[in-house]
Amino acid sequence: MTYFLEQLMKAARSGTKDGLEKTKIAVMRKVSFLQRKDQLGNAGESEKFVNVGQLAFLDENKHPPPQLSPMPEGLTSHQVVRRHILGSIIQSERSYLESLRRILQEYHRPLMEADPRILSPRKIRPIFHRIREITQCHSMFQIALASRVAEWDSSEKIGDLFVASFSKSMVLDVYSDYVNNFTNAMALIKKACMSKPAFLEFLKKKQASSVDRITLYGLMVKPIQRFPQFILLLQDMLKNTPKGHVDRLPLQLALTELEMLAEKLNEQKRVADQIAETQQLARSVSDRLLSKQLNSEQGSLVLCETLIETVYGERGQVLKSKERKVFLFDDVLICANINVKGPPDISSLVPVGPKYTMKWSAPLQQVQVVEVGQEGSQSKDTFFQQSGAKRPSGKAILGPPRLYHELQELQHDLSVVEEVTLLVGTLQGMYQNLNTTVAQDWCLALQRLIRIKEEQIQSANKCRLRLQVPGRPDKSGRPVSFMVVLNTPNPLSKISWVNRLHLAKIAQREENSPGWLCGEDEGKTMAPFWCPLLACHMTVFATKSPERKLEAALHIPVHCALLGFSAASTSLPQGYLWVAGGGEASQGQIEIFSLNRPMPRAVKSLQVGSAxxxxxxxxxxxxxxxxxxxxxxxxxxxxxxxxxxxxxxxxxxxxxxxxxxxxxxxxxxxxxxxxxxxxxxxxxxxxxxxxxxxxxxxxxxxxxxxxxxxxxxxxxxxxxxxxxxxxxxxxxxxxxxxxxxxxxxxxxxxxxxxxxxxxSIAHMACAGGGVWMAFSQGSSIRLFHTETLELLQEINISTRSTLLNTGPKSMRVTSLLICQGLLWVGTAQGLIITLPVPKLEGIPKITGKGMISLNAHCGPVDFLVATTSTLSPELLKRDSVGDGPDSACGGEDRSDTSSQESLQQSSSYQGEGRGKGRGVLLQYKLRSTSGLPGRPLTALGDEASDSSLESLEHSVEDGSIYELSDDPEMWVRGRPCERDGGRRDRVISAAVISGGKGFRRLKEGAAAGTRTSGEGYENILMVWQLPLTV
Missing domain, CATH: 2.130.10.10 (YVTN repeat-like/Quinoprotein amine dehydrogenase)
Structure with a gap:
């Protein structure tokens, strides 16, 4: 055993200089027991590794933990910070190893050695599955870390150690097994607590006797959190490592390796949680067909969350509210009731999964998101409550009742003032303060007040998801739908739901079923929602011209202030798309498209004198x-x-x-x-x-x-x-x-x-610390380091799929793009390939299998352009409207409360029982009537002073009652938009747009496809929409 440890320490000292591959090979060769063994069954899992009992608890006298020497004098600021970060790495790893050892020493060993038995070994092993092997991996890492720390002042290098330690397949294997088993382990603990009182008492005593009072669950969740912690520490280390430093490239490679490992584990955890939730739901479904569909694993769970369902009465009062678990699958939406979650003493020790009772389900295509102001477009059969509430005689009011009441009053007043304006136009006399100009200003002011009131109502609905769901037909057979109102925890949650519902419907379209083929798994298509979704394809130019060729495109992010909450969640990245084209003998043309909607819309064409x-x-x-x-x-x-x-x-x-x-x-x-x-x-x-x-x-x-x-x-x-x-x-x-x-x-x-x-070099794309390059000939792309200019990786895209059966010589890359962790490659054959790359500051190496789009152009892909925008921070704020009592998610009756008063407490639109008080000054942009022709219409005599006359006119100060913009064409909320929390709550919308001749749908296993756009002569845009990043 000592010999093996000496080999490990020697490997750690002899750091490699050629990056990831040589480091991995060096360590695997020098440390023979790190080499991967053949997979065995669960019964013999411990035989795949060294005797863990010896290695997990090393003698600290022979192998002392890492310890930094005193800081020498004369260090630069970067060197000082790097030493502090190294100290954090040492302390973090020591704490993590201590947690792992506590699991084994305080829980696993006592349970195995208990007499009489608390649990049988057959139940204990699955609970602590792979804990020993994880401890082994980090014990070896600590030995190597101690050796590197001892030489820190002379080497100042740590990145290659992370690469050597965590790029091994053994690390991925043991962590993957642990993550996949975690949900099962928690379920076993819960079941044992309920069936074995001695086990529950054992857990309580262990928690009570621990210094930090941490539970078994709190200890066992730490392996899932470990690599994100490492990534944060290495990011800090990289930020404080200057260019040219010997540790810079190794740190970037280490960051790439850890990000890749964390992404794989996160995906496995997501899939494991998804399966567990789906299985739990399937048990509660009485519909045999739906239950069979859930158990068949054909449907993919897109999103599930606990929301508050609220039922409103005719006057907008809350009748009842209750927690519901809502499940969005790729083809169906299910709402379930949450049953008792279990005894509180068990819930305090381990998360207890709830049981569900299905309330309703609906095909996804028949579910509609309904926002404020859209009720009029619904059918007469739509009603606004769940079962158990009486159907209202008329239209129900949802949300803060007073805001809706004030909106109705403003709309009534506008209709009256419009009639008055017509009557004022018939006056025979000419009066300064009573004429058509003044009356029209009243109308404009009321229109602005209505828009402000609508925005206030929409703000109150930022956490209110309203769904129109199909119900059972009535006795006459007419289709009937009902309204479900679900309160989300925050605006981000509602944005996510609206966006996922929109994309899930797009994923069901023919062009996305399937939309992508996995390049290295023959015949394997990818799940629609977890790939870029083809939102639409459309022609670029209004007139056909075979000679005209697309040359370039770019996205210009411009926020649309009037774009609604749900519209912003479903539209393409806000702004404009400029698409330029021209031929050798043609004039240049630029088409401008608006992207403030689910598909581009042409708005203008520019002619230039040359291509x-x-x-x-x-x-x-x-x-x-x-x-x-x-x-x-x-x-x-x-x-x-x-x-x-x-x-x-x-x-x-x-x-x-x-x-x-x-x-x-x-x-x-x-x-x-x-x-x-x-x-x-x-x-x-x-x-x-x-x-x-x-x-x-x-x-x-x-x-x-x-x-x-x-x-x-x-x-x-x-x-x-x-x-x-x-x-x-x-x-x-x-x-x-x-x-x-x-x-x-x-x-x-x-x-x-x-x-x-x-x-010659045709295209370059940069991400992190690397630049990908494509060439005028050949099917290879190459990755170069931005600082050392070294070649780091070369990929031949012609080997990615049997779809590319035209041979590597005729294969050519015509466009290149990096967006949202994917390297997009467009080819001369019209095919589009995506390859996964890291998103962080590391090296953008190809880290997984590529995908080929089954939607392609008929000619070369002329360009690939990324469109990204950030949703306005104002959309994410829950201001006084949303934070009012009525918008809360509690279950108490809130029929007499209001989320917000009118524009001002002294407004004439106040609740019943209050005096009229001072009214709102009805003014749009007419600041004074003194300059208008005619004489003032007043009850005062001619001897009235000028000041008294002025008091009857509009003044600039009076306009502050609105707290509106000085520009009458702009209407804003009273409080200015603050720049707080925007970065923390940033929501990013992204899409990728390709341009080329024609559109075709590829068949799996064949390079030919069906042309659907003018036999391939027209210039076509294809738009892929990506899920919002929240």
Whole structure:
């Protein structure tokens, strides 16, 4: 045993310098007992490893725990911080090992040695499944960590140790077994507590005698939390490791390895929990067909959560409310009642899963989300309560009753004022303060008050999910539906439900059933919802033109302030999509699409004098960038703009991102050389030309680009096809080489990325610490490190599927994109492949199996563009409207309460029993009537002073009663939007859009498909929507 440990320590000392693969091989060779053994049954599981009883509890005299030496003098700030983080790693690992040892020493061993038996060994083994093996893995890691810590001041290297320790298949195996068994282990503990009083007493005594009072469940959940803790520590270590440090690449590789391991374990935990929930639900379903469907594992559980079902009366009062467990499967929505969860003394020791009684179920396609103001579109058979409540005679009011009452009063008043306006127009006399202008201002003011009231009601419904569900037909056979009102814990929960319901319906469409084929598992299709979903495909240009070719596209994120709560949850990422095209002999054309809806909508077309080759979106400079650029305040005209590179050498700069786009500036290059690529940094615009030159334009006082500041950087004789901005440098491709240009000094460093001089770099995509590159020939893509410029990985995409049966020579990558943990690859054959890559700051290595979309273009994939936007933080806030008593999720009667008063406590729209008080000043943008023709209409005599007359007129101060914007065309809530918690509660919407000729549906096992769009001649967009990231 000592010999094995010496081998492990030797392997830890001899750190490798070539990254992940050599480190893994070195450790596996030098430490023979780490090599994976053949899989055995459960009965012989302990024989696969070293005698764990000896290794798990090492003699600390022979193998002392890691201990940092005193901090030497003269360390840099980074070195000091790195030592502190290392200390945190040591302490965290020591605490974790202590928890594992407590499970074995305080629970497992006493139970096995108890006389008389508390539990049989047959029941004990499954509860503590794989705990010993996990302890073994981390005991070995602690030995290696102690050796590395002892040499820290000389080596300052820790990343390769994590790679060597946690990249082994043994670690994944034992943790996977533990995670998959965790739910079963908790169920066994619960069952034993209920059937064996001695076992329950044993657990109580152990918890009472422990210093921290932690339960067995609290100890056993720690292995599930371990790798996320490691990831946070290594992220901190990487942030404080400067570029060029010997530990930087190993840390990035370690972060990648741990992220990959954590993702696999999280997915296995999700699947295990999903199976357990589905099985528990299936036991409560009386419908045999539905029960059979749940047990057949055909349906996939998308989302389940405990919500509060609320039943309202005619006047909006709460009749009753109760907890329900709602299950969203890929084809059915099920609501179940939650039964007693178990004795409290057991619940305090281990989570006790509830039992369910199914209340109702409905096919997913027949379930509709209904928001405020949409009730009028429903059928007359719709009613708004659950079974057990009497059907109201008329339309029911949901939510805060007073807000709805005030809205009805405002709508009534508007209709009256509109009639008054018509009558005022018939007056024979001319009066300053009573004329058509004043009356129209009243109407506009009331319209604005109605919109504010609707927004207040919608705010109150941010945690209220309203579903229209089909019910049983009535006696005459007419279809009847009923309204279910479910209160969610927070706005994020409602957003998630609305989004998942929307995507689950999309997943049932023919083009998504199936939508993807697993590239390395022959014939295996992927579950629809857990892949990118094809939301739609549509033509780009209104007129057909076979010569016109798509060249580029980009997304411009623009928040739509008037987009409703549910609409924001189901629409594509907000903003505009610019799609550019042109042929060798055609004029350039740009189509602008609005994305503030579930599918793009064409809103404008721009004609330019030459074919468009590239696009670049330049957002408005942030305050940080302005400070770095030495500008204290940006000019009033500064804002987001879009740069368009043309075939005739011009760069057009458009100054607006929406449909009112106007060209503000045109940049020329002396030779009129086509502009093939555009990229920007905070201070510069870079343009790659066909003659091998890169043009660099600076900003003019942080405003538009300055043509006079243009500088040229010669890169070679080949075209500069693609540019990539990374921190303080820009990568420019030229032929088979990349030139790294320092942004400040324009100094260059050139390195070769492909051995064939006839091959040129066509595409580059960056994520984390790596850059993926695709080439003009061949089916391989290569990954390079952004700092050392080393080649880290090479993938041949032609081997990913039998769909690619045209041979590797004709295979070519035509587009490349990284979005939401997937590397998207478009090919000349029109196929789209996705490969999983890490999302964090590590190295974006291909870490799993690829997928091939069964929806493809008929020609090359001309572009892949990611569209992402962040939902407005205002949508996520539960303000005074949502936080009022009426919106709470309790079960008490709240019929006489209100979530919020009107615009002001002194409003005339107050509850019954109160005086009228001071009314709301009805004013839109007419601040004074003194300038209007005619004489004032007043009961005072002519001797009234000017001041008394002014008191009857609208004043600017009086307008503050609304707390509205000065711009009459803008209506906002009284309180300004604060920038608090936006980052914590950020909700990201993402979609990927491809462009190419035609659309076809592939058949599994064949490269040919069915063309459905003009025999493949039309330019088509395909839009894949991804689930919201909440």
């Amino acid at each position: 468009v080759r590239c696009l670049e979106y330049v957002p408005e400079p942030s305050r940080t960038e302005e400070v770095e650029a030495g500008v204290q305040k940006a000019p009033s005209g500064t804002g987001a703009n879009i740069c368009v590179g043309l075939d005739d050498g011009r760069i057009l700069v458009y100054g607006s991102v929406d449909t009112a786009a106007q060209c503000l500036l045109t940049l020329h290059n002396p030779e009129g050389c086509p502009v093939l690529s555009l990229r920007h940094s905070s201070r510069f615009l870079f343009a790659g030309l066909r003659n091998g030159t890169m043009m660099v334009y600076g900003r003019r006082n942080n405003d538009l680009w300055d043509p006079e500041s243009c500088r040229c950087v010669s890169l070679g004789s080949e075209p500069v096809r693609t540019l990539l901005v990374l921190d303080d440098s820009v990568w420019a491709s030229c032929g088979n080489s990349v030139t790294v240009v320092d942004i400040s000094s324009l100094t260059t460093q050139k390195f070769e990325v492909h051995p064939d001089p006839m091959v």
